[in-house]
Amino acid sequence: MSAMPEPSAATAVAIPIPGGTIEAFSLPGGPGRPLVVLGGVEWGFRPLTGTEGVLRRRWARRTAARPVTILGRPLPDDPREADLLLHPRNSAAAVATAIGALGLTTPVAIEAESGGGRISLWLTLDHPELVARLVLSSVASETPHDSPMAHRLGRWILLAEARDWGDLFAGFARQLRPASAVHDPEVDAASRLQPHPATPERFIGELKATLDPSSFVTARLGEIEVPALVLAGALDQVVPVEATRMVADRIRGARFEVDPECGHTVRTSFRGYDTLVEAFLAEGD
16 A cells, blocks of 8 residues: 555545445644544535635634544545445445544544444444544434335435436525425525435445445444534434434433534534534544
């Protein structure tokens, strides 16, 4: 393996994993415990490379206390292998490889959202030596076959496989808002103008794996022993607040917080999100 770029590099780096690569974008920071960030399934639409400016603006605040590394979804060498590589447990193995390749001081703190939350749960179970703290937002540990959540993901798969990006992104615009939000046709129209994804096979592969019972982790949540902060929006239309509450209930000692006016976009819409997370992470420093 070639020498890894310095973690403070200004661009995302690609780290080899079996069957592909995983991208990392690292920001140097204060002396606190390193933080690894995992996003939702939409992070499979395109590589991190080219989005560094957006990532830097979003996560620069965290660097006052600690270094921050944002990890993308695995990029398969063969797009036909996306379903396997994007399985949450295999993605967790890729995250573990990245943490080691980057030379991060372990154990690290994890801040994960939606689909990234299930990956982080598998990471904590399969590599407990790597994880010290968990911040989980809008996370579900399973996707029951007959649930509204499964039906919604199934529709996303159909639209993505048909390359019907207009309807897919318009649906995102509606479903990411709180359930009580007023329908805005102009927002739907703007959503239809989103650029075509660069790597849709990763998005589709992760959605299919999320519906696969082998990705469900509910039965093992009681094995997790690290401090966890679990956050949910009461008006989440993608992951029901009850599903996120179940994760918190089954992780011993987990702290659960709900914003009654928030939807699925907890990181940007939960009242006082950054202050709450910073305080929780500081407890582990």
